[in-house]
Amino acid sequence: MQLEVFTLGGRELGTWLQEVCMAASELTAVTIAKGGSSTLRLSRSNELAVAKGQRMTSLFDLSHGRTQQAEYVLSHPEMPYYVGFGPMQMKVLDRRTVMAAGPPVAERVSVMLIERPDAVAAAMHYTAVVKSKSVAVRDLVLEPVDLTARQHAVAQLLAQGHGDDSIARTLGISVRTARAEFAVLSTALNAASRFAAGFKYAMLVNSTPAMTAAAHTALADLEQPWSIDGRDG
Numbered sequence: 001m002q003l004e005v006f007t008l009g010g011r012e013l014g015t016w017l018q019e020v021c022m023a024a025s026e027l028t029a030v031t032i033a034k035g036g037s038s039t040l041r042l043s044r045s046n047e048l049a050v051a052k053g054q055r056m057t058s059l060f061d062l063s064h065g066r067t068q069q070a071e072y073v074l075s076h077p078e079m080p081y082y083v084g085f086g087p088m089q090m091k092v093l094d095r096r097t098v099m100a101a102g103p104p105v106a107e108r109v110s111v112m113l114i115e116r117p118d119a120v121a122a123a124m125h126y127t128a129v130v131k132s133k134s135v136a137v138r139d140l141v142l143e144p145v146d147l148t149a150r151q152h153a154v155a156q157l158l159a160q161g162h163g164d165d166s167i168a169r170t171l172g173i174s175v176r177t178a179r180a181e182f183a184v185l186s187t188a189l190n191a192a193s194r195f196a197a198g199f200k201y202a203m204l205v206n207s208t209p210a211m212t213a214a215a216h217t218a219l220a221d222l223e224q225p226w227s228i229d230g231r232d233g
Contacts, residue, residue: 002113005105013109018045024093026055028127030086033073034064043072046079059130061086077138084134084195090123098123135196144204144211145188152218154181155189156205158198 006013021027022045050056059082062070073081091099098119102110114120147155150171157167168178182197189204191197204211 001116003102003105003110004113005102005108005110007108013111014041017111020093020099021045021091022049022052022054024054026094027091028057028059028095028124029091030059030061030089030127030130031069032061032064032086032089033070034067043069047076050079056080057127057131058082059084059086059127059134074137074140077140079137081137082131082134083137083140083199084130086130088126090126092120092123092127095124096120133193133195135191135193135199139190139192139196140200140203144208144214147185147188147214147218149218151181151185151188152215154178155185155197155201156215156219158182158185158194159202161198 004016006016021029027049046056046058057080060070060073062073062083063085064070073079073083089101093099096115098112098114100112100114102112104110150173153171154167157170162170164175164178164182167173167182168175171178173181182194185201186192186194186197189197189200191200205215206212
């Protein structure tokens, strides 16, 4: 294992990351999109890497909300970007080297470079799982859709992470009916997975006034004791 140490807050880390990542022929990364201008600068270097022929799969965790980096990712559907949930940041370079945050060293930050085959295999498995639960940014072309009140409710519960059984219990319907409503909903939203359906619905409601109003009206009509943002009330 190789350990690289950098001054906290210095520009040398960003420069080093750019150089190492640009040198790779293939890059798979999981990034928590919570940064501002510095991480945004690193994201923009991805465009140059892809233009030079790098095979890239870049997975972003947007659980910190619409940060500057998140906005950048969502505005670039032409890039190999995916959004989902990845609680651990890492990069895999050329399927040979894992890059991950290391321990603090004398009040400085460090980065680990690991080439053990078992570590690389574990990292590739982790990134594959994250990707399987993610949605490609290119598929997030958002247009308002017409949904019934119950479909709005199903979509909202999906966005909150509920499964079929929980949705059925909450809405007082059968699991079979919940699954049927999801099938219609996924077609309307052009979503290939439950995560994609919930994510696209949440983005539509948060960015389209007409969808926001329709969602609130639909849930009010159903007289549910939970609100559009997932809080009780």
